[in-house]
Amino acid sequence: MNEIYECANCGCTIENEEDLYEVEDQIICEDCFNDETFTCSHCGDRFFYRNSVSDDNTAICQNCYDNYYRRCERCGCIIHDDNVYWDGDYPYCSDCYDEEEQCRHIHDYGYKPVPIFYRCSDEGENVRCYGVELEIDRGGKDDDNADTLESISNREEEILYIKSDGSLDEGMELVSHPCSLYFHKYDFPWEEIMKRAVRLGYRSHNTSTCGLHVHIGRCSLGNTYERQEDVISRILFFFESHWNELFRFSRRSEESAEHWAARHGYEDRPKEILEKAKKSSKGRYACVNITNISTVEIRLFRGTLKWNTFMASLELVDAICENAIRHSDEELHKQSWADFVMDLSPEYTELITYLKEKRLYVNEPVETEEED
Template sequence: MDNLVKYYDHNEFSFISMEKLEELEDEYYIEYSTFEDCYINKDTSDYGYCDNDLLTNDTIENGDYIYCEDTEDYQLEENTVHLEDTDETVSIDYDYQRCDECGLIFSRDYDMHHRDDDCYCDDCWEDMEPVIYEYHKYYDGYYPRSLARESPLFMGFELEVDNVRGDCESLASSVLDGDMDDTLHCEEDCTVAFEFISQPCTLEYHKNQHYNDWFFSELDGKCESHDAGTCGLHVHVNKSFFDDRGYDRLKTILFFFKDELFQFSRRQRWDCGYSDFGERIHKNSVTMHKAKNTKHYGHSTWFNENNSSTYEFRLFRGTLKYETFMASLELVHNICMIAMSNTDIITWDLLLDGDYCREYSNSREIYCDSELNLGELEKKENELMQAIKKGLEENAFINLNYVCVGEIVGDKIVFYCLDNKNGELYKRRRDCIDLSEFETFEEYGYYYLCNRKELSNLLGGEF
């Protein structure tokens, strides 16, 4: 037996002499396996490799070895994993992904879903992802969408629906099934059944979605929006689109055409709980100074500035009519674009450009002959602010029994009274006036006393 070696031929083991093996090596391709401690005839037998060592077919079949696609050899089953997406087996060292819900393993190319640092496969994501999210619990984020060479003005809408005929989630699901671009999602809203919320899109991108084919057509007859009397159509625009001048012009356009916007909105009351228009302002009384500094924040206002990155047009009543919906988007788009333009003379007709806007305005018999001369108002605004600033810088005032000085801080005028404490003069804040409400110093009880320099000389020092 000392001269005999273990030999694997035609998938069977035997023992042969070294002399015989050397003769066979002249005719066959024979290789020694350290793992098997035998010589394997590779021309007549089935075999494989494990970590560069040769395995017989007998060992593969009886030793729980599995072929791995990544290493291109055999590994012990306990050192392998099965990929669900490709139906392949790979080694445990493969860069795979594991679903945190079901524990199944997927290849690195599989598109996992993520939430709170956990990964989910399609099946688990479908089971756990709500059709209608809780209010403000949408996790996937917002991503601006545009077509090529469009403006950086993005609009996202919230369309509320109510009086759903049937199950809310079924209705939401039937609509979202037609959303090929994942433009919409749904959220709960305690004031209505739920609302559809879009990604921020340019006007052309919204038009290119053909909402009438799968959105409004699916909602038809299954819920209400305008007719419910509880729903709104809110349009968000990105604040980053506007510079300071554009913002001033935007607010002035809104206030000048407030009556027309109210008619366009289809709201029934000026003091609607979720879209308060505030008091009517006669067009002759609108100034850029008042418009830009009038800020009533929050969900109760027709124009909400309280969001961190968007201005929210809350004026529109909800609608399930595609033409009315698009007319509303067009109007918001036109107002914003003109605010950022150099156009000085603004008319209602100028705001109605588009495929739906003018026709809708005419159908509601909304007409306005007045012109807004923004160029003239900007000039008056600059003159007024210079006059206020100069008056505060140069003059001291008397208010009741207090000597006062003032300065502009943000959108307010802050007055300080002069006090003497232990022989030292210091300023103590006394009052502030909202610039949007300012008319004259006298209206608020501040009367000219003397020139600041005269007062400084009289008191023996600067203050």
């Protein structure tokens, strides 16, 4: 006589052994097997639907979900850990991450759009451009605040974008597309952006976290690789030869400079400093960072929300580049700080004023305003 079984799910009688199925250590009938259970798409075992984690396309067991999957924060679909796109602590599928990226105003630190070059209408294509990274802190990593600042900068075109930065406590990084010095000075609404940032509670100079970084396109330093290397070596030599003056200009503390913008160390020949920098273990945390493929990054300056100081820093970078392009190694060896300062173009109005403020100019000092 055949043994009679009872379905553990619906309670029906199963008279034939070939009509029974075992799922999660329970005997069930064929109808319940077909209608109430599924095969986990990850481990391949059979489970009751009531113990599943599923979306429109995927059903997996709870154990596999806990160990290998997440739900998209936006659409709720199930994503394998290998395919998750993270925004902070929030997981997204590829499609939702792309949509979020387009909608939000604070991008991930690794966000790098295709650069758009901006020059004044009367400037030629060969005019050197600078990309600026200005860190601001204390006002919050707030998307609404970022939207407010972007609404000032990007009224007509996108000239600024904003990123998160793990080195900041409660802030963000304002990043410009590459712009000529004159565009930064006359067309870019930096002053309005800075004033609004201060009103929103942000600070830059008055923090221990913020820097002002300026990127110089390598291709703007020479039309051949060898020429670019020559100019970069002379920029490095200038920084090492006049470190005391540049450090005073930067407003950084010794501890901050050593941590975020360290010296490479003086050598008697520019090319020797360049080779030293290439072998350095400092990585990008050097006063002149040469680890980027397309740019040289000047990292020495402390952050600021004072337009005059900001613009003086950009004008100094431009003056150093011009100095390195126009002079030979031998001429730079003989050049004193006073020689450099006295040779500055009168068009560097903010730089000359700031040098006087810091008593780094051969002239009378002027009154200064407090930094933010």
